[in-house]
Amino acid sequence: MPELPEVETVRRGLDDLIIDKVVAQVSFTHAKQFPNDPQAVKNFLIGARVRATGRRGKVLFIHLDNDYSLVIHLKMTGQLVYIDDSARWGGGHPSDSLVQSLPDKSTHVTITFRDGSRLYYNDQRRFGWIKLYSDPEIQSIPLIAGMGPEPLSKLTTAEDVMQRIRRKKNSGIKATLLDQSVIAGIGNIYADESLWAAGIHPERRVFTLKDAELKTLHKEIVQVLRLSLDKGGSTDKNYVNARGQRGSYIDFARVFRREGAPCKRCKNEIIKIRVAGRGTHICAVCQPMSGTKRVRKGRG
DNA sequence: CACTTGACCTGTCCGC
């Protein structure tokens, strides 16, 4: 489930790998994954040069030199993997097996560049998509237009984030964190991780949260996203970066997928419950519904 | 209007 750290890791990889490449050819298996007018693809994608990469929340951009961009959402199982001859024959890193085996049956879009290198879009469950937009159109994509602030941007203040969360007064705090219009880029993993770190039960209604709790939550969101970025994101099952390599944040996770294991703060057993329709991992001692529990610094 | 639930998909795991 690529969230902000995973998408940003892919973006950084692409930025090293595909800038200045010229698109020569595009193929796809399902129009739902690549829902583009063939004429627009022919006119504005084929022959275009990659100018820059970008990201907004969990949405990835490949900006072309003609004021068009590929807009990409990996959703749950999407991968963007770049392969050239040096990766195929010279790599030597642990992801070689994946690199060697592409394309495979999960490859739904293949972009071939003029130098023969390729960008594969793989998506086991086919929830994600790649779409060509003119740059002005991007702003009118509802998801983009309504998206909340970037949590890691220096321009985003704790006060702004807290105020946006407060507007969802009757919602549960986890549902609020997952709402991309409140804050961009958080998904199930980092919602659970940051709520544990802040000592807040995911079912707490927003109006019950004290300012100090929201302030701590904001701080922990920033820290957990930064840590994950540092670890190259989380690979649960599918996620890999643009070179086909896995991320290692899961090894550092405090609650996510740790049900049955001891809480790293109080040794109580981590349990899995269902909140906002999602599997949710908590320490019921550190994250009480009452919200009166004082959270000490974890060494997590 | 505010908020919650179901649909979209397919691979994996569990119980029988």
Place this chain on the structure above:
DNA sequence: TGCGGACAGGTCAAGT
């Protein structure tokens, strides 16, 4: 060993 069903979760549409 095979099979049905639950489960995984980001976003949008539909429902309460």
